[in-house]
Amino acid sequence: MNKDYRLTPARKNILELFSYSCKPMTAQQILSYLAKNKIFVNKTTIYRELDFLLKKDFIKELHISSGRRYYERTEQKHHHHLICKKCGTIEDVTLIQNLAKEEKRLELEKDFKITDHSLEFFGLCVNCQ
Amino acid sequence: MNKDYRLTPARKNILELFSYSCKPMTAQQILSYLAKNKIFVNKTTIYRELDFLLKKDFIKELHISSGRRYYERTEQKHHHHLICKKCGTIEDVTLIQNLAKEEKRLELEKDFKITDHSLEFFGLCVNCQ
DNA sequence: TTGATTGCAAAGACTTTGCAACCGT
DNA sequence: ACGGTTGCAAAGTCTTTGCAATCAA
Numbered sequence: 525m526n527k528d529y530r531l532t533p534a535r536k537n538i539l540e541l542f543s544y545s546c547k548p549m550t551a552q553q554i555l556s557y558l559a560k561n562k563i564f565v566n567k568t569t570i571y572r573e574l575d576f577l578l579k580k581d582f583i584k585e586l587h588i589s590s591g592r593r594y595y596e597r598t599e600q601k602h603h604h605h606l607i608c609k610k611c612g613t614i615e616d617v618t619l620i621q622n623l624a625k626e627e628k629r630l631e632l633e634k635d636f637k638i639t640d641h642s643l644e645f646f647g648l649c650v651n652c653q
Numbered sequence: 654m655n656k657d658y659r660l661t662p663a664r665k666n667i668l669e670l671f672s673y674s675c676k677p678m679t680a681q682q683i684l685s686y687l688a689k690n691k692i693f694v695n696k697t698t699i700y701r702e703l704d705f706l707l708k709k710d711f712i713k714e715l716h717i718s719s720g721r722r723y724y725e726r727t728e729q730k731h732h733h734h735l736i737c738k739k740c741g742t743i744e745d746v747t748l749i750q751n752l753a754k755e756e757k758r759l760e761l762e763k764d765f766k767i768t769d770h771s772l773e774f775f776g777l778c779v780n781c782q
Numbered sequence: 783t784t785g786a787t788t789g790c791a792a793a794g795a796c797t798t799t800g801c802a803a804c805c806g807t
Numbered sequence: 808a809c810g811g812t813t814g815c816a817a818a819g820t821c822t823t824t825g826c827a828a829t830c831a832a
Contacts, residue, residue, distance in 0.1 A: 621752075
């Protein structure tokens with residue numbers, strides 16, 4: 525009878541990074557942040573850890589880029605993002621309206637079981653305008 | 654004084670495909686569809702043509718996958734997508750509510766110039782449920 | 783003719799896989 | 808000790824680039 529996972533240094537540090545960071549991150553960014561703090565983890569390990577955290581539902585993948593995968597901690601409060609097309613900074617935002625009604629309507633109309641949605645706003649941040 | 658572009662067979666066929674197809678497509682899908690019709694275009698040409706059509710604003714890139722790029726014709730009517738996580742089929746949908754007010758509010762609150770947004774619904778289509 | 787366009791090969795960016803060594807529990 | 812975890816190298820997938828040949832206007 526053994527636990528199905530272990531708390532290794534790599535895992536602990538990546539978990540902490542996601543806990544403290546409120547920003548979505550890519551595998552490369554995680555690698556860089558850890559390296560800055562003198563924590564050297566192989567990129568394969570990062571990818572594998574992302575898979576693990578994804579399966580455990582501790583993080584989720586965003587749909588903001590076709591070139592690389594961005595992840596953020598799975599949080600209670602639902603939110604969206606403001607993404608600067610020029611510098612790439614990402615800011616969290618929340619909606620006043622609620623899309624739940626639209627989802628219910630679409631499910632009925634289209635016979636589709638909606639599990640989640642992704643709403644992202646793109647443009648130019650105050651510094652890049 | 655010369656035109657800045659030519660109407661070659663490859664371009665003509667890709668343009669037609671986007672005109673007739675209402676579905677978002679990847680470079681690989683375009684290649685396959687053309688090949689089915691005995692039109693053989695190199696994948697490099699497809700990628701270059703996608704760049705060209707993107708610059709000309711004839712197509713736009715979607716934010717539905719981190720693994721590969723999806724494109725669809727730039728249309729008048731604003732719409733979103735219903736994406737099946739299992740089989741990958743994509744269906745167009747339109748919202749009843751309007752996100753313009755939210756965008757204006759966010760622009761004022763966050764000092765951000767929003768140029769566009771992406772709203773995609775994920776789940777299971779009727780066949781995959 | 784001329785410059786846009788093409789195919790091919792190679793390179794590049796990002797992610798995944800195989801495998802032996804390692805280490806938490 | 809067991810089995811999850813790691814690093815390294817290699818492979819895989821998608822996209823871009825260099826270059827000489829080709830073709831539309």
